[in-house]
Amino acid sequence: MLVPGASSQALTAALASELGEPLAAVEYDRFPDGETLAAVPGFDADTATIVASTASNDAYIELLQLQDAVREAGAEEVTTVIPYMGYARQDKAFEVGHPISARAVARAVSTTTDRVVLVNPHEDAIADFFDVPVDIVDAAGLLAEPLPELHNPLFLSPDSGAIDIAETVRDAYGSGETDYFEKVRHSGTEVEITPSETDFEGRDVVITDDIIATGSTMSEAVAVLTDGGANRVFCATVHPLLARSARTKLSRAGIERVIGTDTIERDVSDVSVAPAIADVLER
Incomplete structure (x- = not known):
């Protein structure tokens, strides 16, 4: 039985259709003091697959509650699918005395699940932070599907570390060159880009x-x-978090279109990762 987190309901429904599995009834609530409550009333299955992106602190608490709730209801085997893993970019301590936040949340999730599935985490090494087996889904190739016919296409990554995503999208599209920008980050919001x-x-x-x-x-x-002098410029991302004024920034810069998946459900989620996740779950 599939159990959706509040922010992953459409994706979970699509995944249930792919797998031919039922969806659990889920309730999301909040107490007067601000504490969250996620429950699965009527859950009656031996196995549970929880699908929940964790783009906020509340989403992590909700995920832990759903894991505990299905265990309490009798689930003997729990799989946790985290389409978008929050805190994944905090995979090392910034200075002495700082936490490795990705490790902290991974250990918390591991306490009440038997298996974890991640979609394009910031670094594959994040899987090592979990205390249970982890499968990683690479959904980058799906981003080529919504692209229109392109003229002499060039696929660029913002830095050398993400060139593999550009190559994957290019290969899925079927033609084009790949390259990357040189990027120097001066602060959390100030980034200098050197042209390719x-x-x-x-x-x-x-x-x-x-x-x-x-x-x-x-x-x-x-x-x-x-x-x-580029003709048309598109942005393709697995995780369209698009926080704060991101959409306005991109529009002002002259973007033609933003293409994303439904790991984070946005209006730009033009392609679903459900088939790719289903392939991993059925192995």
């Missing part, structure tokens, strides 16, 4: 990344491309 050496004038460009958070990096890259 690849000629992009008159070409359609797709900037790819695992996540668009505040949009600062992407908007800088889009502006460099549009100012330099």
